Amino acid sequence: MQPREKFPAPTVRRLSLYLRELRAHQDAGHATISSKQLGEALGLTDAQVRKDLAFFGQFGHPGVGYRTAELIDRVRKILGKDRSWNACVVGAGNIGRALLPYGRFRRDGFDIVAIFDRDPAVIGTLIADHRVRPLSDLPALVRERSIRIGIIAVPAEAAQETALRLLEAGVVGILNFAPRRLDVGKRIAVVNVDFMVELEQLAFQLSLDTSAERPKPRKKSGERSHDD
Amino acid sequence: MQPREKFPAPTVRRLSLYLRELRAHQDAGHATISSKQLGEALGLTDAQVRKDLAFFGQFGHPGVGYRTAELIDRVRKILGKDRSWNACVVGAGNIGRALLPYGRFRRDGFDIVAIFDRDPAVIGTLIADHRVRPLSDLPALVRERSIRIGIIAVPAEAAQETALRLLEAGVVGILNFAPRRLDVGKRIAVVNVDFMVELEQLAFQLSLDTSAERPKPRKKSGERSHDD
Structure with a gap:
């Protein structure tokens, strides 16, 4: 594998999408898949698929294409999903609540093992079987439960302080939902997730049809997404 | 301006971040900003900032840098934010609820004017001053309230059907929170927002320190984010 700096961010992002498609393909009972099939499912050329995967090694088999199960295993490994990552959520508002019952996370190697809030009215309540803890418990729980990822779901003005607390407690990665x-x-x-940024990306695409009152047929814009 | 296809997606994504920083800079009372200052705030080189902006025209003033208010106006226009976009949310679960009171959206030209759900137990209830409507009201409300953007916040298995309903009702853009x-x-x-993709991007960065039990000093990875 090449050094980390060599992997373009859009390629790594597409790996996640390949994995999702490969699983759907496997669930449908297909033991092999071609770069053309994989690309078509995502609106990409087969050349793009081959180029993306070539960053990480040699995966295809002549005359066969890719073996679905094998490629799933290898992409999972590249994405660090061959192990389990314990995570905690800070902020028991709507976003935090939306994340906790997210069953896919657990099945997929991400296990949210604690949730924290600073509001005494919320501390002690149950959300999807997790009792909300005070922030003062953060250092101890990060240690005890081997929490490596912190998910920030607090208001913007509390985000920086939360990040520093997570850092001091020993987490190594942050998924940040606060718009800061x-x-x-x-x-x-x-990794930042800002809904406004996503809406702006959409508005950018739409605004180029500036005088359009009604949707016009689009050639390329329709398949643009932040996954591209 | 060049044709739409010429704008790299990462550049358009960074425009949103420039806008956020420019506003903070303006709020702090600064009438001008250099590409170096703007870059530093985002962990980018000044050359990157100039290159990104150059896609859209000539913005700087010799000896002055950028005039903050002027650059804000122009970036807003590029991103289609010089007008207002009415949006609706389909799905009154945690994600839908998290979006509705999002004050920033309205101030920023995105106005969520309706929310829909198919669950009779939820229809008719109030969320942040919006009464939840049945899906059968979608076509009429899209027309009456000039809704152009549909936000999908339903479970994965209902996402495709919801997209087709939105399309038929006449929306021109979709922000999709369903993992499908x-x-x-x-x-x-x-534009797709998939929390699992974001977590995987984080795990990818972390997993390259494969044997690390404790966080190691990072050189480049720390500044990698999906905003880059």
């Missing part, structure tokens, strides 16, 4: 850039230096990996 | 690829041809713009 976190200043954590280069000490920790951060 | 929508098959809508090229008739409509789609």
